[in-house]
Amino acid sequence: MSISVSHINKSYKDIRALQDVSFEVKKGEIFGLIGPDGAGKTTLFRILATLLIADSGQASVAGHDVVKDYKTIRNCVGYMPGKFSLYQDLTVEENLEFFATIFKTTIKENYHLIEDIYKQIEPFKTRRAGKLSGGMKQKLALCCALIHKPEVLFLDEPTTGVDPVSRKEFWDMLKRLQQKGITILVSTPYMDEASLCDRIAFIQDGKILEIDSPEAIVKHFTKTIYNLSANNMYKLIESLKTYEHAHSVYPFGEFVHYTDTRDVFDIDELQHYLKNIGLNDITIEIAKPTIEDTFMALAK
Numbered sequence: 001m002s003i004s005v006s007h008i009n010k011s012y013k014d015i016r017a018l019q020d021v022s023f024e025v026k027k028g029e030i031f032g033l034i035g036p037d038g039a040g041k042t043t044l045f046r047i048l049a050t051l052l053i054a055d056s057g058q059a060s061v062a063g064h065d066v067v068k069d070y071k072t073i074r075n076c077v078g079y080m081p082g083k084f085s086l087y088q089d090l091t092v093e094e095n096l097e098f099f100a101t102i103f104k105t106t107i108k109e110n111y112h113l114i115e116d117i118y119k120q121i122e123p124f125k126t127r128r129a130g131k132l133s134g135g136m137k138q139k140l141a142l143c144c145a146l147i148h149k150p151e152v153l154f155l156d157e158p159t160t161g162v163d164p165v166s167r168k169e170f171w172d173m174l175k176r177l178q179q180k181g182i183t184i185l186v187s188t189p190y191m192d193e194a195s196l197c198d199r200i201a202f203i204q205d206g207k208i209l210e211i212d213s214p215e216a217i218v219k220h221f222t223k224t225i226y227n228l229s230a231n232n233m234y235k236l237i238e239s240l241k242t243y244e245h246a247h248s249v250y251p252f253g254e255f256v257h258y259t260d261t262r263d264v265f266d267i268d269e270l271q272h273y274l275k276n277i278g279l280n281d282i283t284i285e286i287a288k289p290t291i292e293d294t295f296m297a298l299a300k
């Protein structure tokens, strides 16, 4: 196993940031930690990157214990924290040189690993990191995390605040790094990115709710989901929430996703109920469950 986490607990005074967290990541896998703000993702990364010690439990990275072998781990992992991983006053090139130097290597030695990514920001190599766009900062931060040729890469919300095109490019890059045998643990609040991982763990309030491949997770969703729309979406949501048979109601893109408590559900009856409340242009259609639906159901 490339990463092994066993019964990890961590509290900050009375906040239980991680509660009995266990999972394993195979070598060369892209494993996603999916969860909202405050779920405990950063705490877990910091424990695995040996920057924080858990209250109890064990963890190992690339076969090394995170407490006993912390020095070895620091040399074989790359960590891209959500914030502050770059020196804003150093140029692109200086940042990269700095990270290479502290790991006793050179840009030249491992250039093959970052080439794909670095050539996109190379035209701006004399620009200060603070003056780069979000997407470029993220590419530079990834280069800095890779320059010492890590076996395992920790990426904490690498695409937060990045535009959709750059997000897509970033995930293409991760797939290429995976082909080079690097194990990747990545967190994201974006459910569409979850489907790009080999396996994912849903995490909420410090607890793992489920671990599986994205395809298997969606298959676990057994209820029928309905896409609803009407002329007044706010009123639609409020009305559905007070409908006596409502099981779950939440906005989903331009629709509302609805599940019913009953096994046999009468669409006409719901149409009638919504019409009586004063809603018009009502549409109700069966929808395909997504990863987000499964997360919403588990988080409920």
Ligand SMILES: Nc1ncnc2c1ncn2[C@@H]1O[C@H](COP(=O)(O)OP(=O)(O)OP(=O)(O)O)[C@@H](O)[C@H]1O
Residues within 6 Å of the ligand: 012, 015, 016, 017, 035, 036, 037, 038, 039, 040, 041, 042, 043, 044
């Ligand atoms: N140094 C700290 N002191 C006190 N509480 C903390 C500290 N760091 C994190 N927490 C709390 O622990 C919980 C987990 O935080 P953590 O940052 O690990 O979550 P996260 O999933 O990474 O969310 P985010 O994306 O918002 O950082 C949150 O309730 C957070 O407020």
